[in-house]
Amino acid sequence: MAPKSKKKRPPVIAVDGPAASGKGTIARALAKHFALPFMDTGLLYRAVALNLWRWGGDPGDEFEALRACGELGFDLADPELRSEPVSVIASRISAYPSVRAALLDRQQEFARQPGGAVLDGRDIGTVIAPEAEVKLFVTASPEVRAVRRLKELEQRGMHAHYDDVLADIHARDDRDSTREAAPLRPAADAIVLDTSDLDVDAAIAEAVRLTEERLAKSWRTNRTNLG
Numbered sequence: 001m002a003p004k005s006k007k008k009r010p011p012v013i014a015v016d017g018p019a020a021s022g023k024g025t026i027a028r029a030l031a032k033h034f035a036l037p038f039m040d041t042g043l044l045y046r047a048v049a050l051n052l053w054r055w056g057g058d059p060g061d062e063f064e065a066l067r068a069c070g071e072l073g074f075d076l077a078d079p080e081l082r083s084e085p086v087s088v089i090a091s092r093i094s095a096y097p098s099v100r101a102a103l104l105d106r107q108q109e110f111a112r113q114p115g116g117a118v119l120d121g122r123d124i125g126t127v128i129a130p131e132a133e134v135k136l137f138v139t140a141s142p143e144v145r146a147v148r149r150l151k152e153l154e155q156r157g158m159h160a161h162y163d164d165v166l167a168d169i170h171a172r173d174d175r176d177s178t179r180e181a182a183p184l185r186p187a188a189d190a191i192v193l194d195t196s197d198l199d200v201d202a203a204i205a206e207a208v209r210l211t212e213e214r215l216a217k218s219w220r221t222n223r224t225n226l227g
C-alpha cells in the first residue's frame with residue numbers, strides 16, 4: 001500500500017447561505033486569502049434561468065427548465081445574469097431535482113480538483129462537498145439583507161422599494177429552504193456566521209479567523225489519524 005502523505009492537502013471550503021447574506025463576498029475573499037480556485041454556483045442556476053428566459057420557456061415546467069441546462073455556455077460578465085427576473089426564475093428552477101442533478105457533476109468536479117477550492121451556494125456543505133474541511137453558513141437578518149440588496153440595485157442604477165425587496169427576500173428564503181431537493185440549511189458541522197452587525201471588512205476578517213481555526217483542527221485530526 002502506498003504510504004499516506006502527511007503533507008497538508010489544499011482544502012475545500014464550502015460557503016452556503018441565503019441571498020444577500022454576504023456569502024459571495026466572503027467566499028471570494030477566502031479564495032483570495034488562501035489562494036484557492038473559486039466557483040459561484042449560483043451563476044450556474046442563473047445561466048439556466050437566463051437560457052430559459054431568452055427562449056421564452058416556462059419556469060413552471062421542469063422539463064423545459066431541464067432543456068435549458070443543455071447548452072450551458074454563459075458569459076459571466078453578462079449583466080442579465082444578475083437581473084431581478086433571472087434571480088426569480090433561478091430560485092424557481094433550482095427547486096427541480098432534475099435541474100440540480102444536471103448541474104451536480106460540474107460542481108463536484110470543481111470541488112474535487114487536487115488544488116482545493118472554495119464554492120459558494122446553498123447546498124455545498126450538505127450535497128456538493130459534504131467532505132469539505134471547512135463549512136461556513138453565512139447569514140444575516142432579512143431586514144439587513146434587504147438594505148444591502150437595495151444598495152446593490154441602486155449602485156447598478158436600478159430603483160426599488162425597501163418593502164418590495166424585503167418581501168422578495170422572504171419569498172426567496174421560503175422557496176430555497178422549503179424545497180424538497182437540497183433545501184437551504186446549514187450542514188450539521190457548519191459554522192454559522194451572522195453578518196447582520198458586521199461591515200464587509202469585519203465579516204471577512206471573522207470568516208478568515210473561523211476558517212483558519214477549523215483548518216488547524218482538521219489538520220490536527222488528520223495527523224492523529226495518520227499516526
Ligand code: DC
Pocket residue numbers: 019041042043045046087090091092094095120121122123124172176
Ligand atoms: O446565490 P445566487 O443568489 O446567485 O443563487 C441564485 C439561485 O440559485 C438561488 O435562488 C438559489 C439557487 N441556488 C441553489 O439552489 N443552489 C446553489 N448551490 C446555488 C444557488
